[in-house]
Amino acid sequence: MRRLVAAALALAFTTSLSAQASMPDLSTATPVAGSWSYAITVDGSEATFGTTSALPQLTIHCTKATRRIAISRPASAVAPFLNVWTSSQSRQLPASFNPMTNRITADVAAYDSLLDAIAFSRGRFGVAVSGAPALVVPAWAEPARVVEDCRA
Numbered sequence: 573m574r575r576l577v578a579a580a581l582a583l584a585f586t587t588s589l590s591a592q593a594s595m596p597d598l599s600t601a602t603p604v605a606g607s608w609s610y611a612i613t614v615d616g617s618e619a620t621f622g623t624t625s626a627l628p629q630l631t632i633h634c635t636k637a638t639r640r641i642a643i644s645r646p647a648s649a650v651a652p653f654l655n656v657w658t659s660s661q662s663r664q665l666p667a668s669f670n671p672m673t674n675r676i677t678a679d680v681a682a683y684d685s686l687l688d689a690i691a692f693s694r695g696r697f698g699v700a701v702s703g704a705p706a707l708v709v710p711a712w713a714e715p716a717r718v719v720e721d722c723r724a
Contacts, residue, residue: 596657596706597657598657598696598697598698598706598708599659599694601696601698601706601708602708603695603696603708603709603710604623604629604707604708604709605623605624606621606622606623606624606629606709607621607622607712608620608621608709608710608712608713608714608715609622609714610714610717610718613633615635615636615637616633616634616635616636616637616718616721616722617633617634617636617717617718617721617722618631618632618633618634618718619631619632619633619714619715619717619718620632621709627646628646629645629646629707629709630643630644630645630699630707630709631643631644631645631675632690632714632715632718632719633718634682634718634719634721634722635722636721636722639681639682639683639722639723640679640680640681640682640722641679641680641681641682641684641687641718641719641722642677642678642679643656643665643677643678643679643680643699644675644676644677644678645675645676645699645701645707646674646675646676647669647674647675647676647701647704648674648703648704649669649703650669650676651667651669651676651701651702651703652666652667652702653665653666653667653678653701653702654667654676654677654678654699654700654701655698655699655700655701655706656678656686656690656697656698656699657697657698657699657700657706658686658689658690658692658693658697658698658711659689659693659694659695659696659697660689660692660693661685661686661689663686665678665679665680665686666678667701676701682719682722682723683723687715687719688719690711690715690716690719691711691715691716691719692711693711694711695710695711696708696709696710696711697709697711
């Protein structure tokens with residue numbers, strides 16, 4: 573029984589290390605040119621990052637009733653994880669793909685520490701899915717406003 577528990581712990585530890593190793597250090601990456609916008613929605617609020625193509629490249633949406641925040645970006649295929657990098661934390665979030673919108677989405681609780689890391693990241697944070705380059709965006713106030721809305 574002890575060996576089984578030790579083996580499970582070792583597997584979990586190596587899995588978490590490989591998950592951390594898969595997200596590159598983006599501390600010197602240049603953020604993509606574009607801007608954030610903030611909007612109140614019927615069910616909460618939303619921060620959207622758009623580039624000159626006028627298509628949303630990243631959306632952070634609060635559903636106030638459930639106190640959940642969804643992070644989504646365009647994707648061309650299914651991916652099991654959405655990787656999020658900040659200057660203080662990085663994490664692989666379980667994700668789902670919506671073929672109708674071609675977006676991959678991960679959601680977290682409003683009080684998740686990753687959201688604080690996004691809000692206080694130094695100059696940039698990144699979001700990536702397997703098979704696509706990381707999207708590095710400037711860390712502006714709009715995502716933090718969405719987090720505050722969800723926590724209020």
